[in-house]
Amino acid sequence: MNHLSDYLESPIRSGIFTGISEEMRPKIFSAGQRRFVKAGTTLFHEADAARQCYFVQKGRLKLTKQHIEGKEAIVRYINPGEMTAAVAVFKENTYPVTASAVEDTTVVGWDRPTILKILSDYPSLTINLLSGALDRLEEMQKRYLELCAERVEQRIARALLRIMRRSGRKTHEGVVIDFRLSRQDLADYTGATLYTVSRILSAWEKKGWISSGREKIMVNDPHALVAFADNG
């Protein structure tokens, strides 16, 4: 028998601080600057000089990449406990994406010299950072393959499952996505259009796989979605 929680990632997973004792962590945080990012506002812009990297304490960030005519693609969501913009540390470079807050968010930011000092004090952090980068690379490659090979319906199923696993909250009726997620967001995440996403979600709602409202999606039958994603 499958349980809903089988479909969720354990919360402490990305483990940027794996191998670093609890007592050291406040020390690391206090070397950076805490910053509050209001829902809907931007933490950093694509193509701006990358000065700081960030750790999300509370809330949620959305990484997007712009293309012609106001359209954008969602690269990934950053959950509490994760880092982003490692590029600021290792390259004298610009941010490759824009980070904006999906909900009210608190981050800790470190500038280049500070984080380099920390990394040399705690070598396992560098390894964890690299490990995280490799994870994201692999995920991106998977999504690229999906975009090449699968049709919209399957991609949306996978996207929903992926987001649910990382940001879902279990309730008595199903797993609810724990932040505002519009049809347009899902479209930007999967490379589809608002219209197509809406049509497909409607169909799934009729089948009882999900239930949805305005910027709200709950997955009632994850197993059906998995089966659908896997065999078409």
Add this chain to the structure above:
Amino acid sequence: MNHLSDYLESPIRSGIFTGISEEMRPKIFSAGQRRFVKAGTTLFHEADAARQCYFVQKGRLKLTKQHIEGKEAIVRYINPGEMTAAVAVFKENTYPVTASAVEDTTVVGWDRPTILKILSDYPSLTINLLSGALDRLEEMQKRYLELCAERVEQRIARALLRIMRRSGRKTHEGVVIDFRLSRQDLADYTGATLYTVSRILSAWEKKGWISSGREKIMVNDPHALVAFADNG
């Protein structure tokens, strides 16, 4: 005036050994195992246990990811002087892609304990590895965006330019891609089909932008391709 060589990357670029003196390099190589991979054969398979990471000395590798029914997507080409399968070092994991030799290739492979020892002896190697992973992540994100937002013709133009920049050789008539590259390969790289690629290359050949033969492509007018890729 634009010169053809403006469109090519400098050969020593990826710089995995940046910051490591020339004298040390043979030492590092001799700790690994040299291995010859005949053109068309496979160095490692997707989903196999990742035991070694590799440095390409001569030749060229093709990284692919399989999907249903014998179809595959090309993730990237690995040129001489580059490393691949860093995942073998930092994760007890399986290879996320298949690596096969496009032409006769020589690699040096290190297993986990060996490369970890080397990395602790030469800390800048870890940084270089991470820097490379971030580059690849960024490239993947770009290609993902292209796949979402652009139509096939533009994607093929960009793909051709990208491959040309990294693996092109300048001749008196244009830049020739320095390895066997079929229409199918380009299709697998761009998420298009063999037929569409063939039609588009034919059209470009009539315009004089490229000249092509069996598994051979030469770019005669890179600037025209860039312009086409950028404005549609």
Add this chain to the structure above:
DNA sequence: TTAGTTCTTTGCGCTGGCGCAACCAAGGGG
């Protein structure tokens, strides 16, 4: 040289999913 294999080209019909338009529903502020 011939036969076989592999790669390429091109015609043609079909369709997934895009995108406009028009309408409906849910918040939210005053």
Add this chain to the structure above:
DNA sequence: CCCCTTGGTTGCGCCAGCGCAAAGAACTAA
């Protein structure tokens, strides 16, 4: 409470690009 904004739904027509089929071109082995 009403108005206004923002998000969601659905009908409909259209077309980029897929994919079959069939023929041609180039390389390979014997």
